[in-house]
Amino acid sequence: MAERAGCCLPKLAPRLDAAEARRISNDLAILAHPIRLQILDLLAQYQGQVCVCDLEAALPVKQPTVSHHLKILREAGLITAERQGLWIYYSICCDTVQTMRERLLAQFALLG
Amino acid sequence: MAERAGCCLPKLAPRLDAAEARRISNDLAILAHPIRLQILDLLAQYQGQVCVCDLEAALPVKQPTVSHHLKILREAGLITAERQGLWIYYSICCDTVQTMRERLLAQFALLG
DNA sequence: CATATATATTGAAGGTTGTCAATATATGGC
DNA sequence: GCCATATATTGACAACCTTCAATATATATG
Numbered sequence: 001m002a003e004r005a006g007c008c009l010p011k012l013a014p015r016l017d018a019a020e021a022r023r024i025s026n027d028l029a030i031l032a033h034p035i036r037l038q039i040l041d042l043l044a045q046y047q048g049q050v051c052v053c054d055l056e057a058a059l060p061v062k063q064p065t066v067s068h069h070l071k072i073l074r075e076a077g078l079i080t081a082e083r084q085g086l087w088i089y090y091s092i093c094c095d096t097v098q099t100m101r102e103r104l105l106a107q108f109a110l111l112g
Numbered sequence: 113m114a115e116r117a118g119c120c121l122p123k124l125a126p127r128l129d130a131a132e133a134r135r136i137s138n139d140l141a142i143l144a145h146p147i148r149l150q151i152l153d154l155l156a157q158y159q160g161q162v163c164v165c166d167l168e169a170a171l172p173v174k175q176p177t178v179s180h181h182l183k184i185l186r187e188a189g190l191i192t193a194e195r196q197g198l199w200i201y202y203s204i205c206c207d208t209v210q211t212m213r214e215r216l217l218a219q220f221a222l223l224g
Numbered sequence: 225c226a227t228a229t230a231t232a233t234t235g236a237a238g239g240t241t242g243t244c245a246a247t248a249t250a251t252g253g254c
Numbered sequence: 255g256c257c258a259t260a261t262a263t264t265g266a267c268a269a270c271c272t273t274c275a276a277t278a279t280a281t282a283t284g
Contacts, residue, residue, distance in 0.1 A: 012154055012158065012162070012166045012167070012169060012170040013170070014150045014153055014154055014157075014170060014171075015153055015157060016149060016150050016153040018146060018150070018172065021146035021147075021149045021150050021153075022146045024146075024149055025143070025144045025145050025146045025148075025149055026144075028140050028141075028143050028144035029140075029141075029144040031137070031140050032137045032138075032140035032141040032144045033137050033241090033242085034130060034133035034134045034136075034137045035133075035242090036137075037128060037133045037136055037137055037219070038126045038128050038130070038133050040223055041126055041127055041128040041133075041222060041223065042124055042126055044222060044223045044224075045126075045127060045222075046124065050124070051260080051261090052260070052261055052262095053259095053260070053261085054124045055124070057124060058124040058125070058126060059126075060130070061242090061243070061244090062243075062244060062245090063244095063260085063261075063262090064243075064244060064245080064246095064261095064262080064263080064264095065242070065243055065244070066261090067261065067262055067263080068242075068243080068262090068263095069242090070261095070262095071262080071263095083250085083251085083261095085251065085252065085260095086250080086251055086252065086258095086259060086260050086261085087251095087259095087260065087261085088260075088261065088262095092223060094224065097220070097223050097224065098224065101220045101224075104216065105217075107149070108209070108213045110153060110156060110157075111152055111153065111156045111204060111209050112156075112206065112209065112210070112213075145271095145272090147272095163230080163231090164230070164231055164232095165229095165230070165231085173272090173273075173274090174273075174274060174275085175230090175231075175232095175274095176231095176232080176233080176234095176273075176274060176275080176276095177272075177273055177274070178231090179231065179232055179233080180232095180233095180272080180273080181272095182231095182232095183232080183233095195231095195280085195281085197230090197281065197282065198228095198229060198230050198231085198280080198281055198282065199229095199230065199231085199281095200230075200231065200232095
């Protein structure tokens, strides 16, 4: 255990460096919105069958806002889109969700 | 599996209601900041021995910013403060961290 | 009590995020 | 090609977040 000189510990090195902290907080920020969580939940529940108008009907926001959140999730690799005629069906990317979950779990383990 | 009428599924009920979604996204938002993650990490690493000036020295932000993030973490119940003379020593609240972790895990399980 | 130090609070400035109306793009049917 | 429908994009506005200098508060010491 470190010795004190005056008030402070001599040196305090974070195990979590700035870059990794940024990466994890980015992951968290993507999930940290109620509409996005509900979208992910609906996609998980009705895998592969959900189009944007389904989401628009189920959620308390308008179509451009749904599209906006879908874009954020798409760019994070958490969901994928497949066009079928007029409609675009969205699905969860279980791999990416899994990866994100493991990174978060590892972080929680350090805090535990 | 649901029948389609026109484009959309007939009804799409989120398992995750708006209130629960808000609660989880609040939890996530508290963690979704690199400085707060680094603070939690440092507190976990040096349990009970870390004062604000230690944090200020270890992190790339000024003292009022450290205090600001400490307040957010305190109000979320993730950390506690104990004054000893001039200094205030912060610790992680493992219980709250644990609770939060379990809520997030449960949510991830639904997405998995 | 005056001084010095540690931490908290306030208030201002700048940046980011969330939302929506309006508009654009893509597709299918006539 | 024209119309209707589904989704995406743009741009504007408001709300919120982050940061810091300045200031306030708390405590210890002489």
